[in-house]
Amino acid sequence: xxxxxxxxxxxxxxxxxxxxxxxxxxxxxxxxxxxxxxxxxxxxxxxxxxxxxxxxxxxxxxxxxxxxxxxxxxxxxxxxxxxxxxxxxxxxxxxxxxxxxxxxxxxxxxxxxxxxxxxxxxxxxxxxxxxxxxxxxxxxxxxxxxx
Numbered sequence: 001x002x003x004x005x006x007x008x009x010x011x012x013x014x015x016x017x018x019x020x021x022x023x024x025x026x027x028x029x030x031x032x033x034x035x036x037x038x039x040x041x042x043x044x045x046x047x048x049x050x051x052x053x054x055x056x057x058x059x060x061x062x063x064x065x066x067x068x069x070x071x072x073x074x075x076x077x078x079x080x081x082x083x084x085x086x087x088x089x090x091x092x093x094x095x096x097x098x099x100x101x102x103x104x105x106x107x108x109x110x111x112x113x114x115x116x117x118x119x120x121x122x123x124x125x126x127x128x129x130x131x132x133x134x135x136x137x138x139x140x141x142x143x144x145x146x147x
Contacts, residue, residue: 001032006047009038014049022048095129096122102130106137114140 006029011018013035023029025046032038041047066072078085099122107115118137127133 001030001037003029006030006032006038006041009035010042010047010049013039013042016049016052020050020052022050024048092125096125099127099130099133102133109141110137111141 003023003026006023007018007021010021014021023046028044028046029041032041038047063072100119103115103118103122110118114137118133121127121136122133127136
């Protein structure tokens with residue numbers, strides 16, 4: 001019987017593909033005639049089944065550790081919309097909190113209802129940045145010294 005046939009028979013007996021079968025002694029294997037002979041070759045160790053090869057997690061683990069440290073998260077690595085990284089609401093919250101902190105620190109220097117007016121405007125996204133908020137306060141403040 002040919003080596004290809006022996007490989008096929010052995011693959012069936014060992015429940016694996018032909019690519020995972022190795023024949024160590026070709027002469028002995030060629031003498032086999034039956035499925036029973038193929039079984040005997042397997043028992044003798046002439047025909048062996050090589051172990052299945054898995055996919056290692058080593059690189060993935062290293063990559064995960066780097067990501068936890070904040071690496072590999074640059075603009076070029078991002079997928080999806082800009083809002084997938086940080087939602088619009090989170091961006092708004094961050095901006096408004098900063099503006100409110102600024103307003104709180106300048107509260108004593110503001111006159112009348114200017115603080116409350118600016119606070120509401122900040123909530124309504126009237127100012128893109130803290131710089132714009134300061135400019136507005138300076139413009140509308142009658143004292144002109146608010147910062």
